[in-house]
Amino acid sequence: MPLSIRWRMTLWNALAMTLVLALVGGFVVALLARAHRQIDQALIKRIDALQDQIDKSLHGQLRQLENDPKMATAADERLKHWIYEFKEHDNIFCVLFDDQGREFMRTEELPKASVPAQPGQVKAPTFQDTELPILGRQRMLVSPLGIGDRSYTVVLLVSRADLDRARHEVDREQAEVDYEFRKTMTILVISLPVALVLVIVLGYTLARKGLAPMERLHQMTAGITAERLEQRLPVANPNDELGRLTQTINAMIARLETSFQEMRRFTADASHELRTPLAAIRTEAEVALSKPLDLAECRQLLESILEECSRLNRLTDQLLALAREDIGVNPEMASLDLKPIVEKVVETMQPVAGSRNQSIQVDLREALPVQGDGNRLRQLLYNLLDNAIKYTPAGGLITVTGNQNRGCVRVTIRDTGMGIAKNDLPRVFDRFYRVDKSRNREGTGLGLSIARGIIVAHSGTIEIESEIGRGTLATIEIPSKQS
Numbered sequence: 001m002p003l004s005i006r007w008r009m010t011l012w013n014a015l016a017m018t019l020v021l022a023l024v025g026g027f028v029v030a031l032l033a034r035a036h037r038q039i040d041q042a043l044i045k046r047i048d049a050l051q052d053q054i055d056k057s058l059h060g061q062l063r064q065l066e067n068d069p070k071m072a073t074a075a076d077e078r079l080k081h082w083i084y085e086f087k088e089h090d091n092i093f094c095v096l097f098d099d100q101g102r103e104f105m106r107t108e109e110l111p112k113a114s115v116p117a118q119p120g121q122v123k124a125p126t127f128q129d130t131e132l133p134i135l136g137r138q139r140m141l142v143s144p145l146g147i148g149d150r151s152y153t154v155v156l157l158v159s160r161a162d163l164d165r166a167r168h169e170v171d172r173e174q175a176e177v178d179y180e181f182r183k184t185m186t187i188l189v190i191s192l193p194v195a196l197v198l199v200i201v202l203g204y205t206l207a208r209k210g211l212a213p214m215e216r217l218h219q220m221t222a223g224i225t226a227e228r229l230e231q232r233l234p235v236a237n238p239n240d241e242l243g244r245l246t247q248t249i250n251a252m253i254a255r256l257e258t259s260f261q262e263m264r265r266f267t268a269d270a271s272h273e274l275r276t277p278l279a280a281i282r283t284e285a286e287v288a289l290s291k292p293l294d295l296a297e298c299r300q301l302l303e304s305i306l307e308e309c310s311r312l313n314r315l316t317d318q319l320l321a322l323a324r325e326d327i328g329v330n331p332e333m334a335s336l337d338l339k340p341i342v343e344k345v346v347e348t349m350q351p352v353a354g355s356r357n358q359s360i361q362v363d364l365r366e367a368l369p370v371q372g373d374g375n376r377l378r379q380l381l382y383n384l385l386d387n388a389i390k391y392t393p394a395g396g397l398i399t400v401t402g403n404q405n406r407g408c409v410r411v412t413i414r415d416t417g418m419g420i421a422k423n424d425l426p427r428v429f430d431r432f433y434r435v436d437k438s439r440n441r442e443g444t445g446l447g448l449s450i451a452r453g454i455i456v457a458h459s460g461t462i463e464i465e466s467e468i469g470r471g472t473l474a475t476i477e478i479p480s481k482q483s
Contacts, residue, residue: 345382371458413474
């Protein structure tokens with residue numbers, strides 16, 4: 001089942017927010033991880049720097065001992081001096097072992113129990129960490145020492161208490177950083193689904209509120225029926241999307257109202273047009289049956305009935321043509337020359353014009369090749385010429401011309417009739433519209449409507465130009481077959 005727009009908007013918002021939260025969360029996690037690594041590295045560097053400082057101090061004391069220039073002449077005294085100095089100034093314990101591994105000399109304050117075991121022979125200064133009784137953890141530097149022909153092993157000891165406290169502090173800080181990192185990650189993991197739920201709830205609420213005008217618009221639109229097409233929907237803001245939609249709906253309702261009015265008028269006019277000849281036929285039939293008639297009277301009545309039947313047949317044909325136009329029946333297109341069709345229509349209408357003391361002039365100097373339906377084009381020309389004859393007074397002139405112009409075949413029909421007022425010109429193609437309402441027996445008011453339908457089906461144009469008292473010019477253009 002398709003989801004409603006409200007739910008689709010909610011889900012799209014939720015998806016978009018999920019992507020945003022995922023990107024932001026990933027970015028935050030990356031920043032936190034980077035900060036965590038940097039803090040760890042800084043803490044480790046701090047410990048390393050402190051240990052390096054202790055090692056440099058031990059190594060510096062060893063160098064002073066090794067570089068003592070008096071060591072060669074008074075070795076024992078100088079050794080005692082430096083052992084005392086190490087303790088006095090740097091709190092460094094010192095133990096010397098002879099080449100037999102026996103304790104040779106040590107700091108007086110160094111307890112016997114805290115003397116480390118002889119470390120064995122070493123070839124270069126070496127740093128070690130050791131655990132000694134009483135003293136605890138110590139940083140130890142072991143190095144060979146040569147004085148004259150004697151060789152010793154020097155052991156320098158310094159407490160690791162400050163270093164261990166610093167390491168403990170670093171470990172504590174690292175633990176705090178790890179805890180905060182894990183807590184932040186937990187918050188992120190928990191907040192993402194919570195935020196997503198809130199987004200869905202708020203998105204649905206906002207979508208519902210945002211689409212509430214659409215629901216009201218739906219209800220108001222549902223209340224507009226064929227009998228209430230004069231109603232229009234209120235436009236709160238003509239510049240937003242809903243306002244433009246409402247204006248579009250109002251325009252559509254206006255077109256529907258116009259179409260319904262035209263349909264009602266068409267139905268009424270068609271009923272009236274059909275009723276008129278039927279009423280005449282009925283009346284004349286009743287007259288024929290009401291009394292005995294001689295042959296001349298019967299003939300007159302039958303001719304009148306036949307005339308009304310012809311009119312009824314013509315109206316039916318026109319209504320059928322309009323119905324075919326409305327349902328979009330395509331003309332049967334074929335290559336043809338419009339010139340003989342025009343000449344044939346003029347020849348057919350000449351007697352009608354002659355009966356009205358009118359003359360028709362034809363100016364067709366070249367072939368008029370088009371792609372079209374010959375029968376419908378014939379009907380088009382007949383309707384235009386019939387209108388010209390109807391609205392041209394006795395003694396008037398009707399001129400028919402034809403030529404090719406800019407890839408089109410153009411046919412014009414000009415008359416010297418009564419003309420059409422400017423306010424009537426926009427409506428001459430409306431169905432059952434008559435310029436002269438008093439001459440309702442002259443036609444059905446469908447001729448120009450049918451003509452426009454035919455010309456549109458041929459991808460052409462039709463124009464009517466007129467001026468009261470100076471006649472009317474009808475111009476049709478159809479794409480030439482050669483274009």
